[in-house]
Amino acid sequence: MGRAPCCNKNGLKKGPWTPEEDLILTNYINTHGPGNWRTLPKNAGLQRCGKSCRLRWTNYLRPDIKRGRFSFEEEETIIQLHSVLGNKWSAIAARLPGRTDNEIKNYWNTHIRKRLLRMGIDPVTHAPRLDLFDMSSILRSAIGNINPSFLNLQGLLGAQALMNPEFLKLAATATLLSLKNDHNPSNLVSQVEQFNNNAGNCQVQSQVAPNQFQTPTQSNNVNNGFSMAPENSIPSYLGEHTYLNAQQNQVDLLQDPELVHFLNNANQNISYESVLSTPLSTPTPLNSSSTYVNSSTEEERDTYCSDVFKLEIPESLDISDFL
């Protein structure tokens, strides 16, 4: 099986390339073209194997390589393509001009994969998985500081575009039970049920493209963003049932006077209008920046994801029902 490594021959250098070697390789290819990679190093006067030369050229020296941070659009493209193609990095790279398969692979393994895991999404199947969901941070928060001011409804509502409704039920229940522990308002059970119903009955937009937030009147529009076959347009990790109309659901929640009253009373420092500060007329986009809501930095992307789950689960909550 498998031939012996081409670099085992004596005298061939391994490891990082020097600027001089880069220059020699670049000059040679610019003059003669790559031609036969196996004979190239000898012709160019490099003490490297052809494989190493090819890798150095294709992954680093090629003039059309785009370096630097991946844009949101590129990142979303990678995620969507990966949901369709799997670890076919070269195929993914073919649709990202200037990016190499190696670069995409590294970026996936070091950034995207971890982020998906934090979001409770299986990076292999792209399906939501409660067992991957980072409950530990939530539990730490719950144990350490049960305080309604930690309530992040805006994040919760934004999360509805991403999360399985079961997550929402869990989060809503956890939040309200946490509030109950502190303030013990009346009629809380019915409020929890009401909130859970709202979360569970969010309007499903199975035909809505993932990269374009659509108001109800726009819901018949076709996907006008990512140029892929329709069957590939919806990332499988979101699933058709998780395409929720966050705007619609915000309205539903705002129309729950008991919940609004309860939340306003729970903490005078929290204005329900302020936590729902996302203007209804400008819904949070579910497009190329949908996951990160126009955040521009890695930290902001993570912050958005973590804010989504900035909830508290009291010890009294039995989450086994959700598992």
Place this chain on the structure above:
DNA sequence: AAGTCACGCAACCGCTCGCGC
């Protein structure tokens, strides 16, 4: 300031694929 740890990325390795003989 020194040591340790975690992370990101370039490069390597093993394997498969495709082509010519």
Place this chain on the structure above:
DNA sequence: GGCGCGAGCGGTTGCGTGACT
């Protein structure tokens, strides 16, 4: 069809660097 070879792909490794103690 079998074999050898070159090219390419995906997984893995190891080094450099910055953060943290």
